[in-house]
Amino acid sequence: MNVLISNTKNEFYKLVSRKKYIVLLILFLAVCLLRLGGSALIEKISMGVVQIRTNMMLEMLPFLAEIMTPLVVFMAATDLFGSEMQEDTMKAVLMRPITRLKVMTSKILAAFLIGCLYYLAVFVICAVLQAVTGSALLPVLFTSLGAYLIDLIPMLGLVLMGVLVNMLTASPTLSMLLSIGIYAFFKYANYFLAPLGQMIFTAYLQWHRIWIGATLPFSAMISKVGLLFGTMLIFFTISYILFDKK
Numbered sequence: 001m002n003v004l005i006s007n008t009k010n011e012f013y014k015l016v017s018r019k020k021y022i023v024l025l026i027l028f029l030a031v032c033l034l035r036l037g038g039s040a041l042i043e044k045i046s047m048g049v050v051q052i053r054t055n056m057m058l059e060m061l062p063f064l065a066e067i068m069t070p071l072v073v074f075m076a077a078t079d080l081f082g083s084e085m086q087e088d089t090m091k092a093v094l095m096r097p098i099t100r101l102k103v104m105t106s107k108i109l110a111a112f113l114i115g116c117l118y119y120l121a122v123f124v125i126c127a128v129l130q131a132v133t134g135s136a137l138l139p140v141l142f143t144s145l146g147a148y149l150i151d152l153i154p155m156l157g158l159v160l161m162g163v164l165v166n167m168l169t170a171s172p173t174l175s176m177l178l179s180i181g182i183y184a185f186f187k188y189a190n191y192f193l194a195p196l197g198q199m200i201f202t203a204y205l206q207w208h209r210i211w212i213g214a215t216l217p218f219s220a221m222i223s224k225v226g227l228l229f230g231t232m233l234i235f236f237t238i239s240y241i242l243f244d245k246k
Helices: 002-016 019-045 056-086 090-094 100-132 138-168 172-192 218-245
Strands: none
Touching: 002 019, 002 056, 002 100, 019 056, 019 100, 056 090, 056 100, 056 138, 056 172, 090 100, 100 138, 100 218, 138 172, 138 218
């Protein structure tokens, strides 16, 4: 376990040391500020007649869960698997006294943690902005926090999908493009092929909608839980089989 934790820290440090992840995070936080600025501008133009007071944390969550974070975790999976295999730096990792299973698991956890970092940063900045603007914070704080935590679970499925794509291709660029393309196809298949879309885990990236508010019947919730975790297990198993053969 100590070896797994130590290697996860090393892999996570590789990611946070790359400037592109910090730049993307800053850009997304800038989007949050623009959202606040737009509300302030509307209020000023209308002389206070129109006031926008919403739960900013939940308002930014769909963009974070369905657009920003998938891009980030696909990049992380490509950097930790596809790029390292192409540059032969993966061999140095495999020469350490650590099993291939722990190597792959630590890289998956590192990619997952970089996504968690984005969730944490966005939640904190949105909470601060909501408090600064005078909107009610405490009544919605814990509900919003619960929504963010719940949505971390399907994000792990995105990480595993990105890892599997990297196992199937030899080019990091192709892996990234395929990951985005496959995600976009399955994500928006629900709009054109409703029965198919409901059977794919990408339909539940905003998983908090199932558990918070108007919840589904217990039997329906269990089937969706099984779908999500079953998909993640399949992705992990196939990825490990391919990784072990490389």
